[in-house]
Amino acid sequence: MAGYIAWRLVSAVPVILLVTLISFSIMSLVPGDPAAIIAGATATDAEIADLRVALGLDRPFLTRLVHWYGDLLSGDLGRSILLQRPVAEAIAERLPVTLALGAYALVLTLVFGVGLGVVAAVRQNTWVDQICMTVAVLGVSIPNLWLALLFVFLFAVTLGWFPTGGYVPFGEDAVGALVALTLPAISLALMQVGLLARMTRSAMLEVLRQDFVRTARAKGLPGWFVVLRHALGNALIPLVTVMGIILSLMISGTVVIESVFSLPGMGRLIVNAIQRRDYPVIQGGLMLIATALVLVNLVVDLLYAWLDPRVRYAD
Amino acid sequence: MLVIGGLLLLCVIAMALAAELITPISPTRMSMRTRFSPPGSPLHPLGSDAIGRDVLSRLVHGARVSLRIGTFVVLAAGVAGTAIGALAGYFRALDGPLMRTMDALMAFPAILLAIAIAAALGPSEVNVVIALSAVYAPRTARVVRAQVLVLRDAEYVQAARVAGAGDAFILRRHILPNCTAPLIVQLTFVFAYAVLAEAVLSFLGVGPPPPTPTWGNMIADGRNFIREAPWITMMPGIAISITVLGLNLLGDGLRDVLDPRMQVAQA
Numbered sequence: 001m002a003g004y005i006a007w008r009l010v011s012a013v014p015v016i017l018l019v020t021l022i023s024f025s026i027m028s029l030v031p032g033d034p035a036a037i038i039a040g041a042t043a044t045d046a047e048i049a050d051l052r053v054a055l056g057l058d059r060p061f062l063t064r065l066v067h068w069y070g071d072l073l074s075g076d077l078g079r080s081i082l083l084q085r086p087v088a089e090a091i092a093e094r095l096p097v098t099l100a101l102g103a104y105a106l107v108l109t110l111v112f113g114v115g116l117g118v119v120a121a122v123r124q125n126t127w128v129d130q131i132c133m134t135v136a137v138l139g140v141s142i143p144n145l146w147l148a149l150l151f152v153f154l155f156a157v158t159l160g161w162f163p164t165g166g167y168v169p170f171g172e173d174a175v176g177a178l179v180a181l182t183l184p185a186i187s188l189a190l191m192q193v194g195l196l197a198r199m200t201r202s203a204m205l206e207v208l209r210q211d212f213v214r215t216a217r218a219k220g221l222p223g224w225f226v227v228l229r230h231a232l233g234n235a236l237i238p239l240v241t242v243m244g245i246i247l248s249l250m251i252s253g254t255v256v257i258e259s260v261f262s263l264p265g266m267g268r269l270i271v272n273a274i275q276r277r278d279y280p281v282i283q284g285g286l287m288l289i290a291t292a293l294v295l296v297n298l299v300v301d302l303l304y305a306w307l308d309p310r311v312r313y314a315d
Numbered sequence: 316m317l318v319i320g321g322l323l324l325l326c327v328i329a330m331a332l333a334a335e336l337i338t339p340i341s342p343t344r345m346s347m348r349t350r351f352s353p354p355g356s357p358l359h360p361l362g363s364d365a366i367g368r369d370v371l372s373r374l375v376h377g378a379r380v381s382l383r384i385g386t387f388v389v390l391a392a393g394v395a396g397t398a399i400g401a402l403a404g405y406f407r408a409l410d411g412p413l414m415r416t417m418d419a420l421m422a423f424p425a426i427l428l429a430i431a432i433a434a435a436l437g438p439s440e441v442n443v444v445i446a447l448s449a450v451y452a453p454r455t456a457r458v459v460r461a462q463v464l465v466l467r468d469a470e471y472v473q474a475a476r477v478a479g480a481g482d483a484f485i486l487r488r489h490i491l492p493n494c495t496a497p498l499i500v501q502l503t504f505v506f507a508y509a510v511l512a513e514a515v516l517s518f519l520g521v522g523p524p525p526p527t528p529t530w531g532n533m534i535a536d537g538r539n540f541i542r543e544a545p546w547i548t549m550m551p552g553i554a555i556s557i558t559v560l561g562l563n564l565l566g567d568g569l570r571d572v573l574d575p576r577m578q579v580a581q582a
Contacts, residue, residue, distance in 0.1 A: 011415075014415045014419075015415055015418045015419050015422060018415060018416055018418075018419030019419045019422050019423070021419075022419055022420065022423070026431050026432070026435050027435065029432060029435035029436055030435045030436075031436065031437065137560065137563055137564065137567075138556075138560065140559075140563055141507070141556055141559040141560035141563050142552075142555075142556045142559075143511050143514050143515070143552060143555050143556065143559070145514060145515055145518055145534065146514070146534060146548070146551075146552030146555065146556070147552075149534065149538060149541060149548050149552070150548075150549070150552065152541065153541045153542075153545050153548075157541065157542050248424045248425070249424070249425075251424040251427060252424040252425055252426035252427050253426075255424075255426065255427055255430065255515075255519075256426075256515055256518070256519075259519065260538075270427070271430070271519055274430055274431055274434045274519075274521065275434070275519065275520055275521070277434070282431055286423060286427070286428070286431060289423070289424065289427065290419075290422040290423045290424075291422075293422050293423075293424070294422045297422075
């Protein structure tokens with residue numbers, strides 16, 4: 001196990017280095033002079049020149065890169081052009097909103113994703129299975145952006161059950177916060193529910209076929225106990241590996257969902273930065289998110305190896 | 316699944332090809348006198364939008380844009396992903412550098428990276444294709460590499476090597492043809508993701524610029540009038556859902572037919 005952990009840790013290092021390099025290089029994709037494009041058509045030559053210095057574009061690429069890495073090591077993600085404040089500060093301020101939305105959506109994903117998958121597997125090839133799998137395939141097919149607008153139209157505008165958007169901090173009004181986040185969380189969870197339901201179903205079918213399940217049934221254990229304790233317990237192990245994918249999809253989703261519901265989270269911060277070409281925020285945001293996901297996948301892999309010893313020896 | 320998915324997709328393709336036959340109205344023609352016509356109006360069977368453009372016409376022309384973007388992304392991600400996956404899987408020395416680079420690209424949430432690339436390059440249809448290809452080529456490369464790793468040590472490949480076949484010949488003649496099944500399944504899903512992603516990119520203003528009729532642009536246009544004219548937003552959403560559902564069912568069906576053991580864990 002120690003060898004496996006060491007090998008996984010070492011192999012994450014080049015990936016994280018490449019992730020930071022890609023995040024930094026995004027600005028180099030801008031055709032022509034990024035400073036002129038970011039400043040806009042109405043900017044004077046002096047403004048463009050100032051911006052070029054602020055972005056460090058007056059220096060060569062490698063010098064900027066070395067500086068960026070140096071700043072990263074001291075926890076400095078640069079300064080936002082638009083907000084006129086440190087990127088790290090702006091992100092830290094928005095993070096709680098995104099974490100609250102993400103946690104809510106993750107709970108929905110796990111409960112409904114695993115739930116639908118287990119029910120479908122236990123009732124394989126019946127109408128129950130068909131309904132669960134229809135919901136699941138619709139979940140991965142309906143664009144969450146559109147579903148969110150549909151929800152706003154139905155439940156907020158027409159029925160008035162939920163607010164059309166906005167964020168209520170948990171500290172001020174916990175119930176209000178949950179209500180305000182309900183539509184966004186459902187829209188955000190749907191795709192991952194579909195994905196997880198399909199995977200849970202196939203993992204469960206795999207396990208339910210095995211001898212120890214038959215033995216458990218034969219010795220007279222109640223059906224639900226066998227399904228939950230013996231089958232689901234084992235089916236969950238391969239499902240651990242999709243957590244990285246689920247989180248990655250959810251972060252892509254928050255970008256859209258936060259925009260639709262006017263939630264002041266990190267996704268909206270980055271979309272605004274992308275639309276208004278605030279490159280320090282784009283670079284810092286992308287780098288933080290991707291690095292966090294690399295670390296999540298690392299933890300997932302180690303957890304998987306701990307749960308299933310066969311993995312450690314395969315590589 | 317295969318049949319239903321195929322039929323849904325054929326409907327969308329037919330709609331895109333026959334756009335001019337379905338409605339002679341131009342998708343960009345404005346008419347201030349007939350703004351916000353509800354569906355069922357004599358001039359606008361699916362209604363009109365805030366500046367009187369025909370929703371049906373924009374819908375069928377939008378199908379063209381979505382299918383075109385999907386096709387080019389599948390081609391580009393397919394070719395690049397196959398080349399990278401084959402090289403990484405076949406030549407051990409290339410595996411580390413190539414796949415760590417792919418891992419790094421895949422570490423970014425797909426849509427988020429696509430938005431950032433498309434925004435940096437500037438809003439246009441070609442740049443959407445470039446951004447989505449850059450995002451989905453690594454995911455395709457991983458699928459191809461996994462298959463090549465298995466085939467590389469297969470007995471018939473060893474036999475070919477002993478018989479004096481070169482690496483290029485073995486890859487082209489013996490290994491790549493056996494990668495087509497997982498590749499086709501993967502690319503069907505890439506097509507589905509591309510259609511979904513086009514909507515997000517256009518909605519956020521980094522897709523093909525207005526007044527280009529794309530499904531994402533239509534949703535963005537209708538968003539502010541969802542109270543008075545919900546059909547502007549509803550129609551393109553239904554079109555996207557049908558197209559993506561068709562592709563997903565087709566992908567599931569193809570996977571069951573081509574290789575029942577294969578798992579999808581792609582996103």
